[in-house]
Amino acid sequence: MPAAMKLISVNLLRLFETTEGADLGKEFRSRLFPRKALIYSPSDEVDRVFIVKRGRLRVYLSYGDREFTLALLEAGDIFSTHTRAFVQTLQETELLVTDTATFQKRVSEIPEVSQAMVKVLGELLKNSLSTIEGLVFKDARLRLIEFLATAAADRGKPGNGGITVELGLNTEDIALLVGTTRQTISTIMNDLIKAGIIEKIDRQTICVRRFDELTAWKDSL
Ligand code: HEM
Numbered sequence: 082m083p084a085a086m087k088l089i090s091v092n093l094l095r096l097f098e099t100t101e102g103a104d105l106g107k108e109f110r111s112r113l114f115p116r117k118a119l120i121y122s123p124s125d126e127v128d129r130v131f132i133v134k135r136g137r138l139r140v141y142l143s144y145g146d147r148e149f150t151l152a153l154l155e156a157g158d159i160f161s162t163h164t165r166a167f168v169q170t171l172q173e174t175e176l177l178v179t180d181t182a183t184f185q186k187r188v189s190e191i192p193e194v195s196q197a198m199v200k201v202l203g204e205l206l207k208n209s210l211s212t213i214e215g216l217v218f219k220d221a222r223l224r225l226i227e228f229l230a231t232a233a234a235d236r237g238k239p240g241n242g243g244i245t246v247e248l249g250l251n252t253e254d255i256a257l258l259v260g261t262t263r264q265t266i267s268t269i270m271n272d273l274i275k276a277g278i279i280e281k282i283d284r285q286t287i288c289v290r291r292f293d294e295l296t297a298w299k300d301s302l
Pocket of ligand 1: 130159160161163164165166181182184185188197198201202205
């Protein structure tokens with residue numbers, strides 16, 4: 082797949098050298114940026130579309146000290162400045178830049194341009210989905226740990242070298258209660274078992290071996 086994608090990218094730059102692409106090419110101005118430069122921020126008012134002529138860039142979201150990379154751009158890739166993302170150069174980079182309005186007037190004439198847009202937006206979507214998954218998963222972790230800690234504190238009895246709790250619920254019931262899938266519950270439970278924090282006694286009974294660590298884990302999420 083990446084090889085095929087690359088063909089599309091290279092075509093977009095070559096396109097400007099063909100007669101049909103030359104007119105569109107005239108609308109773009111070249112701009113050079115040094116390495117590690119923050120070239121666009123969401124707060125910028127400019128509304129431009131750019132094509133990477135050479136170099137590499139990173140498209141990312143940033144909240145406080147946390148960052149999520151949404152896409153890496155390379156030669157032939159196309160992107161815009163009207164998004165909530167930051168754009169930073171990873172190495173010295175040359176961009177071909179035009180106004181979004183100018184670009185819009187011409188874009189429908191040339192199918193290669195939409196193909197290049199689909200490539201970048203596809204990558205952006207893929208990374209956004211992974212970010213969402215991570216956030217949802219983390220949420221489920223917190224909710225499951227809270228559920229287990231409360232059950233142990235309220236209904237647990239000493240035994241099996243810790244606090245033994247008859248949950249009276251199978252994985253599916255817990256998933257419904259916590260608001261996630263059975264698979265997610267199994268993954269998190271297995272993590273807790275591997276870490277020696279809980280032990281499975283039978284299908285519906287667990288032993289919390291290290292209650293302090295269970296709550297400490299919760300606080301670290
Ligand atoms: C034909 C030219 C284009 C027009 C008229 C256009 C127009 C728009 C508009 C109206 C929005 C919604 C903005 C908002 O919610 O405030 C948008 C969002 C967006 N556009 Fe474009 N766009 C164009 C080209 C591009 C290109 C070339 C790319 C990248 C390949 C792109 C990527 C995006 C992304 C990622 C968003 C979502 C922004 C966000 O919510 O953070 N656009 N565009």
